[in-house]
Amino acid sequence: MIVDDQPEGPAGRVGTSSARHARRGGGLPGFVARRLLQALAAGIGASVVVWALLPLAPGDPAERVLRSRGVAEPTQEEIQATRAALGLDRPLIEQYGSWLGRAVRGDFSESYQTRKPVFGEIADRLPATLLLAVTATLLAIAVAVPAALIAAAFHGRWPDGLLRGFSLLGAGVPAFLLGLLVLYLVVLRLGLGQVLADGKLSQVWLPAAVLAFARAAEWSRLLRAGLLDALSSGYAAVATARGAGRARVLVVHALPNASIPFLTAVGVGFGALVGGAPIIETVFSWPGVGNYVVTAINSRDMPVIQTFTALAAIVYVTSSVVVDVAVAALHPPSRQRT
Amino acid sequence: MRKSPAIRRSRFTDPTTPSRHRNQAAAAAIALTGLVAAACGSGAVSSQGAPTSSAGSVTPTSQAPITKPLRILNSFKATAVDPALPGAHWCYTFGYCEHPTVAPEDRSDPKPWLIESLSRTDAQTWKLVVRPGITFQNGKALDGQALAASLQRQIDKNAQVKNFIGGSKATVSGAMEVTLTTPKPNASLPWLLADQGLMPVYDAAAVEAHLAAGGKDLELAGKGIFTAPFTLEGLDTNGAQLKRNETYWAGKPALPAIEIRFITDPQARLIALENGEADMALYPPANLTDVLKTNKKLVLLRQQQAQETLRLAPNVGQGLLTDVNIRKAISRAIDYEEIAGKYMSGLYDPAVGLFPLTVDYALKNQPTDLKEARRILDAAGWAPGAGGTREKNGQKLQLVLLTYPQQPDTADVAIGVQQQLAQVGIAIDIRQVEDINATIAKPDSWNLALIFNSTRSLVGDPIIPSRRYFHSQSGDNKGKYGVADPRVDEIIEKLEGTFDAAERGTLLRRLQDIVITEQAYMIIAGLKPFPIVVTKEWERYQVSSVRRLITFETRP
Numbered sequence: 001m002i003v004d005d006q007p008e009g010p011a012g013r014v015g016t017s018s019a020r021h022a023r024r025g026g027g028l029p030g031f032v033a034r035r036l037l038q039a040l041a042a043g044i045g046a047s048v049v050v051w052a053l054l055p056l057a058p059g060d061p062a063e064r065v066l067r068s069r070g071v072a073e074p075t076q077e078e079i080q081a082t083r084a085a086l087g088l089d090r091p092l093i094e095q096y097g098s099w100l101g102r103a104v105r106g107d108f109s110e111s112y113q114t115r116k117p118v119f120g121e122i123a124d125r126l127p128a129t130l131l132l133a134v135t136a137t138l139l140a141i142a143v144a145v146p147a148a149l150i151a152a153a154f155h156g157r158w159p160d161g162l163l164r165g166f167s168l169l170g171a172g173v174p175a176f177l178l179g180l181l182v183l184y185l186v187v188l189r190l191g192l193g194q195v196l197a198d199g200k201l202s203q204v205w206l207p208a209a210v211l212a213f214a215r216a217a218e219w220s221r222l223l224r225a226g227l228l229d230a231l232s233s234g235y236a237a238v239a240t241a242r243g244a245g246r247a248r249v250l251v252v253h254a255l256p257n258a259s260i261p262f263l264t265a266v267g268v269g270f271g272a273l274v275g276g277a278p279i280i281e282t283v284f285s286w287p288g289v290g291n292y293v294v295t296a297i298n299s300r301d302m303p304v305i306q307t308f309t310a311l312a313a314i315v316y317v318t319s320s321v322v323v324d325v326a327v328a329a330l331h332p333p334s335r336q337r338t
Numbered sequence: 339m340r341k342s343p344a345i346r347r348s349r350f351t352d353p354t355t356p357s358r359h360r361n362q363a364a365a366a367a368i369a370l371t372g373l374v375a376a377a378c379g380s381g382a383v384s385s386q387g388a389p390t391s392s393a394g395s396v397t398p399t400s401q402a403p404i405t406k407p408l409r410i411l412n413s414f415k416a417t418a419v420d421p422a423l424p425g426a427h428w429c430y431t432f433g434y435c436e437h438p439t440v441a442p443e444d445r446s447d448p449k450p451w452l453i454e455s456l457s458r459t460d461a462q463t464w465k466l467v468v469r470p471g472i473t474f475q476n477g478k479a480l481d482g483q484a485l486a487a488s489l490q491r492q493i494d495k496n497a498q499v500k501n502f503i504g505g506s507k508a509t510v511s512g513a514m515e516v517t518l519t520t521p522k523p524n525a526s527l528p529w530l531l532a533d534q535g536l537m538p539v540y541d542a543a544a545v546e547a548h549l550a551a552g553g554k555d556l557e558l559a560g561k562g563i564f565t566a567p568f569t570l571e572g573l574d575t576n577g578a579q580l581k582r583n584e585t586y587w588a589g590k591p592a593l594p595a596i597e598i599r600f601i602t603d604p605q606a607r608l609i610a611l612e613n614g615e616a617d618m619a620l621y622p623p624a625n626l627t628d629v630l631k632t633n634k635k636l637v638l639l640r641q642q643q644a645q646e647t648l649r650l651a652p653n654v655g656q657g658l659l660t661d662v663n664i665r666k667a668i669s670r671a672i673d674y675e676e677i678a679g680k681y682m683s684g685l686y687d688p689a690v691g692l693f694p695l696t697v698d699y700a701l702k703n704q705p706t707d708l709k710e711a712r713r714i715l716d717a718a719g720w721a722p723g724a725g726g727t728r729e730k731n732g733q734k735l736q737l738v739l740l741t742y743p744q745q746p747d748t749a750d751v752a753i754g755v756q757q758q759l760a761q762v763g764i765a766i767d768i769r770q771v772e773d774i775n776a777t778i779a780k781p782d783s784w785n786l787a788l789i790f791n792s793t794r795s796l797v798g799d800p801i802i803p804s805r806r807y808f809h810s811q812s813g814d815n816k817g818k819y820g821v822a823d824p825r826v827d828e829i830i831e832k833l834e835g836t837f838d839a840a841e842r843g844t845l846l847r848r849l850q851d852i853v854i855t856e857q858a859y860m861i862i863a864g865l866k867p868f869p870i871v872v873t874k875e876w877e878r879y880q881v882s883s884v885r886r887l888i889t890f891e892t893r894p
Contacts (some may be wrong), residue, residue, distance in 0.1 A: 042373045057772075057773075060776065063775070063776075064773070064776075066497075078497070113415070113417045113419075113425060114417045114418075114425075114575070115417075115423070121575070124575075125627075157675050165463070180605055180609075183605075183609045184609065185607070186607060187609065187613055188612060188613055194610075194613065194615055195606055195609050195610035195613055195615055196599060196601070196610050196615050196616070282602050282603045282605050282606070283605070283606055284606070284608070285599070285602075285603065287575075291602065292575070294602055295600075295602055296414065297603065298744070299631050300773075
């Protein structure tokens with residue numbers, strides 16, 4: 001992940017030519033190609049780990065399949081037949097190749113429990129998860145940016161102390177506990193909202209707020225640190241000397257530079273949320289991907305777990321690449337570091 | 339066998355029973371009464387003999403029409419509609435399918451339900467006479483042909499049924515009669531015909547036609563393939579929707595509809611219940627029992643008869659517990675009252691033996707007796723060691739006890755067992771394992787396992803569970819628990835072909851003598867009645883002891 005510790009503000013870029021940027025950081029197409037190759041390597045590594053979930057999980061995979069299908073006492077004949085039907089009697093490398101080939105074509109097999117294609121089942125739940133992820137991300141940004149600006153503007157004073165307290169709370173309170181507290185206080189005591197969610201916009205606010213809480217705490221802390229660095233830099237001093245007010249220096253000069261690590265964190269955090277928020281989705285009975293996966297884990301529905309892990313890895317790697325490329329486009333020196 | 343009125347009304351008959359035709363006539367009259375009542379729209383069925391079921395219901399004090407649907411929160415998902423598939427068995431629990439026989443609430447012998455009678459012509463041939471006037475929800479009549487097709491499809495395609503009575507043949511032997519031939523004598527058959535989702539009666543031809551036309555399993559919802567009081571209208575991964583079957587054969591169901599939501603998180607289920615978003619939540623965790631007792635909006639209900647058994651299963655085949663003395667000492671050293679009351683917050687019933695005392699063949703032969711436990715160990719040469727753990731020939735009396743996270747109660751009970759056995763000098767090393775079945779299949783890695791099973795089937799059959807746990811050739815025992823006792827094998831094999839209840843009782847008592855008193859092949863840690871949390875409106879609801887939570891009589 002790229003974290004720029006030497007930001008250069010608009011004031012600092014005055015007079016810097018794009019040719020010099022290119023010399024310092026290399027061309028963008030080359031950077032993108034290198035980053036894609038790295039992503040491919042990460043993807044292949046992830047695919048091995050994901051596939052290995054099935055053979056490495058405790059117990060005989062064939063017996064596990066039969067039991068998850070309700071066969072309480074599978075016979076040796078049934079186990080052998082299932083092993084052959086699922087190709088579990090073939091060499092591991094062959095099994096991996098076959099699995100990868102199908103996965104690349106989008107065929108992630110069928111759920112042991114529902115006997116429906118896993119990819120389709122996840123796709124059915126993706127809109128609810130996307131809605132939750134987008135809302136939570138927007139809420140977190142809406143809280144984090146003003147909070148960080150206020151904390152930086154009042155550095156060392158009580159608003160700054162308040163933000164640090166908020167950050168600690170966000171980092172320290174487990175999501176499930178916060179979720180249950182919100183359900184108890186907001187829904188039961190205040191009578192606002194409901195517990196049983198249906199995945200619609202009108203009910204997204206409570207789970208999104210809980211999800212946003214930890215992220216807002218983390219992101220505001222990150223942005224605050226970046227803003228303080230930027231405020232102590234030379235270009236901020238130049239801008240101040242040129243007569244810019246404190247608010248202008250903070251918002252126009254410091255914020256764009258401080259936002260690069262912040263945006264990186266937001267991008268990766270959003271990717272993780274799209275991969276599902278299992279705990280919050282479960283506590284709020286949100287019909288998304290995370291909730292589905294928790295059920296699959298409880299019932300050891302391995303194809304679902306594999307597919308979810310594979311998709312989460314893909315989303316994570318993709319969002320990392322997108323963020324890195326965006327940062328590299330905005331800040332050419334960062335191209336050198338990967 | 340201790341007879342309840344329900345059993346005395348039972349119409350299972352032997353070839354030697356002369357009252358068969360008289361019973362058939364009575365049953366026909368009963369059915370006619372029910373049909374007339376239903377046709378008149380009275381919504382009530384005569385208590386003089388029309389089929390009634392107290393399962394999952396309360397005795398109605400008011401016949402005011404109910405307009406609100408019953409809303410249930412369950413942690414498990416029904417994943418299929420076709421009864422041949424795993425995951426379809428919830429139809430039994432939630433009242434959208436019915437079986438040929440039904441288990442009474444006292445879990446005594448099953449009685450006819452969709453059939454008028456079940457009789458044997460020899461040890462392997464059974465005759466089932468269909469109750470007249472029953473139709474599937476799709477309007478098609480239930481007759482001998484439909485029943486035979488339904489039974490045969492389950493025998494051929496349902497893995498569990500195949501396991502129990504594979505190779506059996508269901509043939510039409512009359513307009514309203516089916517002959518069922520089993521490959522060997524099977525005294526469990528009446529229970530199998532009542533058991534949860536094993537052999538529900540459904541329109542097999544309609545299911546086959548639907549699937550042959552490329553229809554998906556879940557699309558069977560709304561096709562009216564069952565005969566039950568509620569019709570499954572929709573089923574997906576979020577829940578199920580049922581509506582009243584207005585033409586139900588036994589009377590108009592009291593509830594207009596039922597909505598079931600699948601909610602994984604137990605706390606969310608209870609908060610939703612408290613917030614008025616549901617009426618009933620299944621599977622409350624044991625560790626919330628005390629909290630629930632003080633909640634003014636919610637009521638914790640439980641079965642009158644515990645259905646699940648928490649076994650403390652010894653590894654008889656390998657390790658220290660091949661020594662019968664240690665097994666017997668463990669059995670005596672455990673305080674079953676304390677396990678149920680203290681460690682399970684009163685949610686469990688104390689264990690007294692292999693079977694609950696509600697059945698007349700049950701023996702109370704699993705006492706707590708610390709003195710006797712110490713005496714047995716002393717006599718076997720296990721002397722108290724320096725750290726309090728007994729030793730013999732330099733070997734410590736230390737045992738590995740398995741628990742598993744899918745049943746959190748096992749962890750709490752394990753702590754109780756550990757503390758209680760420490761009092762007699764047995765050290766317990768608790769190990770939580772992800773896949774308990776896989777670990778048990780490696781008998782060199784454990785000594786004791788806390789595992790949920792039932793020593794009687796859901797509907798009360800003691801024979802099939804006995805084979806599973808104690809027969810030397812059973813897949814659930816061989817190479818796992820390691821019980822291999824020719825006397826036990828002989829009793830079980832006899833039981834499977836014994837149709838006389840008194841004779842069966844004698845065999846079952848002998849079995850308990852051996853497996854509990856003489857050999858301690860199994861230790862019962864506790865009995866778990868199925869709990870349900872309801873809102874105040876439903877506080878008079880009675881939790882079915884055979885897990886039929888919804889019947890046509892169910893109402894607040």
